[in-house]
Every structure is written in structure tokens, then in C-alpha cells.
Amino acid sequence: MIEHIDMSLVDWSRAQFALTAIYHWIFVPLTLGLSFIVAMMETIYVRTGNEEWKRLTRFWMTLFGINFAIGVATGIILEFEFGTNWSNYSWFVGDIFGAPLAIEGILAFFLESTFVAVMFFGWNKVSKKFHLASTWLVAIGANLSALWILVANAWMQNPVGMMFNPDTARNEMINFWAVLFNPVAIDKFLHTISSGFLLASVFVMGISSWFLLKKREEWMAQRSILITAIFGLLSSLMVAFTGDSSARTIAKVQPVKFAALEAHYNGKQNAGLVAFGILKDSDKKIGDKKVKDFAFKIEIPGFLSVLTEGDKNAFVPGINDLVMGGVAEYKGLTVADKMQRGTDAKDVLNDYKRAKLVNNKEQLEFIKEYFRSKNFIEENLKYFGYAFLDLPEDAIPNVSVSFYSFHIMVILGFFFILVCTLSLILVLRGTLLKNRWFLRIVLISIPLVYIASESGWILAEMGRQPWIIQDLMPVTVAVSQISTGSVMTTFILFAILFTALLIAEVSIMIKQIKTGPKL
Amino acid sequence: MMIKRNYFLPLYKVIHFYYDGFRNMSSWGKKVWVIIIIKLFIIFAVLKIFFFPDFLQKKFDTDSKRSEYVIDQLTNSPE
Secondary structure, eight states: OOTTOOHHHHHHHHHHHHHHHHHHHHHHHHHHHHHHHHHHHHHHHHHHOOHHHHHHHHHHHHHHHHHHHHHTTTTHHHHHHHHHHOHHHHHHHTTTTHHHHHHHHHIIIIIIIHHHHHHHHOTTTSOHHHHHHHHHHHHHHHHHHHHHHHHHHHHHHSOOSEEEETTTTEEEESOHHHHHTOHHHHHHHHHHHHHHHHHHHHHHHHHHHHHHHTTOSHHHHHHHHHHHHHHHHHHHHHHHHHHHHHHHHHHHHOHHHHHHHTTOOSOEETOOEEEEEEEEEEEEEETTEEEEEEEEEEEETTHHHHHHHSOTTOEEOOHHHHHHOOOTTOOSOOHHHHHHHHHHHHHHHHHHHHHHHTTOHHHHHHHHHHHHOHHHHHHTGGGGGGGGOSSGGGGOOOHHHHHHHHHHHHHHHHHHHHHHHHHHHHHHHTOTTTOHHHHHHHHHHHHHHHHHHHHHHHHHHHTTTTEEETTTEEHHHHSOOOOHHHHHHHHHHHHHHHHHHHHHHHHHHHHHHHHOOOO | OHHHHHHHHHHHHHHHHHHHHHHTOOHHHHHHHHHHHHHHIIIIIIIIIIIOOOHHHHHOSSHHHHHHHHHHHHTTOOO
16 A cells, blocks of 8 residues: 555545536436437428427427536546546556547547537528538537547456556557457447437436426427437337446456445355345454345346356356455455465566666666566556555445445336336327326436436446556555645535536526427 | 638638627527636636646656656655
8 A cells, every 4th residue: 555645635536536527427418318319300300391390309409508518528627637636547547548538529629519509500501401410410429429438437447458668657558449349348338328318318208298297388298208218218228238238248357346236245156136125234244344234135036147147057256255265166366366466566566666776777678578478467467456455355345335326227227118118108199198197207207317327327436446447556546645625625616616507507407498499 | 812702701601600600699598608608717717727737747847757756656665
């Protein structure tokens, strides 16, 4: 462990990043999904020439514009935080983030900014087809921007395609395609954008339900529900499919996170999947950490084994096995093993530093070559971050947060499949207006879909603790040695700024919704 | 003279497009632009300058010094 580490500094820096990311993520998924919904509606307008569709498109485009404008640049603050609060991490990451973030910046600026102007200023000034093309390009551009950010995040969850340079203390990208096609990146991108599509669909259905409850704009509301029920249903199925794929990938590359999200402590064959559960503290411990137990659970027998290996007899290691070992079925390395390997890697880096101090060129070349050797990378360097852990149990994330965020996300995910299916059935049968109870459920689904979306990110980021870069760098090493007071001050500033932005967004949106569609 | 006018025509059209768009903006559009400007000012002119200097850029002059510092951090022997 770094000797002078101040845990309150780490905690405040993490809290600040979490606050910024959670607020940023309020704006992003609606932009991702609503852009496509608006594009689909405008396509119908251009194909049919029906002015009602234009009116409807412009209404949802207004809400898209408010959300887009309020949310724009909120992500930049995260980059500020990297440079100020997480400087060791930013340096260590090297040029890995450079290429994806540069592409994101160029795409976001040129594609989105240019065509967003055509979307809002171009009605009756450019041709219908050019306007439609601009709307589609905004949707595609927004989602492609998300790709590059998610590629960068996926690298932190599963670092690939790079080589560590001991001379600069930076990772250098040696395979762009390995970074881009990182299995975590593919799963994460598809899961994230489809969840954005679902969120926007529920948002549109919820507001349309409000219009129906108020007996206003019935034509517009029912058409909006029809489109978004189809889009939302397809998206929710894609969310489930990509979530399943994502879970399989996590089981391979972040097994402790996978075990934590199910509160699966002791590995077994025919392991069951907990569909619903309530955790409680138990008397058992792993090292110094208390083990959670179930006060109540509903389990699907064998399903966790099927989910991970496609075989109900497969052994699924638990947190205990992964951290402490001692179970014959688990053949992998324990955290204690990885700590030794990581410490060996750190010793070699120390040797390099000493050789540099005395300018021993022969030794420097030898160690540099050693850092490039496949054997050293696979056997030691891969576990570099474990050298900074004090105890094996430090590798365990917060099990309660991981478990509940995962289950809230999944339960709500299935709830939205039901909501979209019922919406579609009722609107096709023409009985939506009669079922006011259902319209109320759809309306209250709006905050629920945001909770589901944020839960996904809480799981992704809290579940991978203590790592900022999986197995390579824990958060305690990544943090800058700045004063805790300054981090607390900016935390409060951000809380005020983002809350003000959110209030502004919600109040302007509510006003526009109450005004309703105009031509 | 003709060539010069044709050359600037697309640029003029683009500028006019934006000018016209901003001039005829709806009330919600004006409100969000005020918010955008205030927000960008706070982010870039206040937060970035006074609260978020780049830690390593500010502390060291050269990349080699930054590397040395991070290696010290990674090898548990801060200077």
C-alpha cells in the first residue's frame, strides 16, 4: 500500500466521480434513445406526408433538444477529474484513452453539432429528405460517440491490447483492434445503447400516458405509444440478451464481481441463480470481512451454472474460493497467489528504477526486454495491482451494493418487457384508454427506468472495486495527493451545479409537455 | 469578381442559416441557450481554472519528471 494514502481522500474522490457520473448518466441514455425515436417518427412523416406526424416529431424533438442541451458537456467534468483527482491513473493509462476519446470528440463535434443545428433550425429551410438525413445522423452520431466512451470504460474493466513501458510508467497501445473489439466493450456498447433505447421508449410511453389520462392529444399519444412499445419491446429483449452475454463475459474476466452480484460465497456445481433475495449479516468472515447471508431468497436451481458455462453441472466458484482458495474444484489462482505475482512484478519495476538512478544501461535494457516478454506479462505483470493490496479480502467489492444493484436492474428489466408488451397489446386492441390503471403504471415507470439504468452503472463500477483498472491498479494507488478539503469543496459545487441543471431540465420539460405539440 | 462571390456564397448561406435559426428561436430554445452559456462558463472559466488544474502538469515541467513521480508512487517510495 502507498504509505501516505489518506482513505478519506480516496472516498471523497470516488464519491465526487460517482456523483458526476450518475448525474451525467441522467442525460445520456435519453439522448441515445430519443434521437432514434424522433428519427423513426420523422421517417413516417416524410413517407406519408401527414402533417400530424410532423407535429408529433417536433414535439418529441423539443424534449430531445432540452435534454441534449442541458446534458451537453456534463461529461467533460469527468475528464477534469481524471487529470486532477486521478493523476496516477491518467498517467498510467497512457495513450489507451487518447485514440477512442479523440474519435469521440471529433464525431461528437462535427456530426452531432452540425446536424443538430439542421434538426432544429432546418424545418422548411432544407429539403424534407435532407432534414430527415440530419436527424438520423444525429442519432447515429450520438450512439457512435457512446461507443468510444464505452470502449475506454471497457478497457478499465478488462485491459487488453497494450504494453507497459517501465521507462515512462505508461501503458502503450499495441493493438487498436484488440481494444475496440474487447469482449467487454462489445457487450457494454450493445447493452448500454439498447438500455438507452428502452429508457427513451418508457419515457415517451409515460408522457403519452399522461396525455391520455388528461384526455388530451389522444391521436398523438396513441401513435407515440405504438411506436415506442414496439421499439421498447425489441430494445428490452436486446437488453436481456446482451445482459446475459455481459454476465458470461464478467464471469470470465471479473469473476469476483460476478460472484458478488449473486452474493455467491461458496462455489458449487448446479449453482442456483437468486431471482430475488434479501441479505443479512452473518457470523462468518473472509479474513476481516463479514460474509453476507440470505434472510430470504427465491432461487432458480442450476441456472447460475447454466448461465456461466451452459451446463448445470458446471462448478461456479464463489467469493471464498476466488479469494482464499482451498476448494479442489477451483483450479484458478487465489488472490493471495496473485498478490505474490504482483509483488514480483513490482520488484522488477523497482529494479528498473534503481538501474535508472545509477544509469546502468545494460541492466536497463535487460529489464526493459523482460517487461516485453510474454511470460512475465502473463505470469506477473497482469497481476501488478495486487501488489498494493494489504490483505486478500481487500479484493472483495461491496457485496450488498453489487447484489442489490444487479437485482434491481434485472427485476425492472423484466418489468419493462411486460410494460412494453401490454402497451403494444392494448394499443393494437384500441383498449388503452379504458385501462387507466395501466396508464398510471406506465407513467410511474419513468423514474423506475432511470433507477434501472443507474443501477446498471452502479453495478459496473462498484462491482469492480477495489480496481480502477482491473487487476492492474487499485483506486488507492490511482488517486492524486491533493487535499481532501478541495475535493469536498468541488463535490459540493458539483452537487449544486448538477441539481440546478436537473431542476432546469425538468421544469422546462414539464412546461413544454403541458403546452403540448404545436405546429 | 464573380468567382469571389460564388466562393463565399455557401459560407454566407451557412452563416445566414445559423443567424436566422438563432433569431427565430422559440422561448424554450432561448432558455436552454442561456443555461448552456452559464454552464459552459462555470465549467471552463471557474471549475477548470480554479478547481481542476492538471495535477501532474502543474507539479512538473517535463514528462520524464512526471514519469519518475508516477514510478515512485507505484514502487512505494515517494520522494
